[in-house]
Amino acid sequence: MKKIILFLSILFLFSCNKKENDYSERNKYLLDSLKVSQLAKERVDSMLNSSTKASYLDTTGQSKSPILITKSSLIKEEYSNSKNIKLFYKNISKKKIESIRFEWYGENAFHEPADMGNLSILGEGGGFTDEPISPNKSSYGTWSIHSKDAKKIISARAYEVAFSDGTIWKLRKD
Known part of the structure; x- marks a missing residue:
């Protein structure tokens, strides 16, 4: 979360002197990357949960x-x-x-x-x-x-x- 806030702050500072169109392109890119990050997190969580459950269903030993x-x-x-x-x-x-x-x-x-x-x-x-x-x-x-x-x-x-x-x-x- 801290990385996202830092990234947003830096993005805001660099975009202050840019045209409005340039700012919305960067904003769109940022939002797209955040969506990808959230999807990746959900996928990793899903994989971890299924492997944890599988370890309990495995009766070896x-x-x-x-x-x-x-x-x-x-x-x-x-x-x-x-x-x-x-x-x-x-x-x-x-x-x-x-x-x-x-x-x-x-x-x-x-x-x-x-x-x-x-x-x-x-x-x-x-x-x-x-x-x-x-x-x-x-x-x-x-x-x-x-x-x-x-x-x-x-x-x-x-x-x-x-x-x-x-x-x-x-x-x-x-």
Whole structure:
């Protein structure tokens, strides 16, 4: 935005001594270049969003996860239109788990990335729990994401798990 303002200021200074016709030609060129910039930005955003969603739909490596997400849902906050996320999960390993890091991806009603609690990337969110869970036991957690537009969770998964014996499992993202 600063570059555009600087460019407009310089353009204005150089165009003050030009004829009216010359000024409108430059103005037209500037407006055309701004339109192209906006289209390029929208295209890049679209490509990033589709690749982010694709990474969550790719289940490579999840079969080795010690945590199985059995259910994920959006729950409405009390006295608000915001939604939070609730995950049900099970320890399917043979070891006691001390801590789990989760990540999720969600969309709004228009199939666009929703606000899922991550301030930098729409569609993505994450949380953790440090409540121990024994082998073959199930548990659940709720994370406050305060989403105003989330409609559907596309995917939720554990990406890092710390066991009580000190070992750590990580989802490999190639």
